[in-house]
Amino acid sequence: MTLDRLDALEGLAAGEYRDVLDFARGQALERLGQWSEAAAAFDRAAAAGTELAEPATVRAAAARRLAELADRSRLDVSTIESYLNGLEATERRLL
Secondary structure, three states, X not given: OOHHHHHHHHHHHOOOOHHHHHHHHHHHHHHOOOHHHHHHHXXXXXXXXXXXXXXXXXXXXXXXXXXXXXOHHHOOOOOHXXXXXHHHHHHHHHO
16 A cells, blocks of 8 residues: 555545554555654554554564664764674674
8 A cells, every 4th residue: 555545545534444544554654664654653553452453563663673773873974984884783783
């Protein structure tokens, strides 16, 4: 699903299926690499307390972890060597 389609569906659903739409939005944002936004969408889906709550909680935690790992602002870019060292450290945290 695209984010535009989700926006249109939210307007049509008038508050119904909020958990399903938030979960789908989280999935779409994951595919775009927008990890922080995906985590927020999964958190909203989990807060609804439906049967999607457990998988949404798991996906939110994973998205937060990936957001942390993908945050390039934490890398030291003062020299190419420090930047490459930071990338290597990030790679080790992924494993």
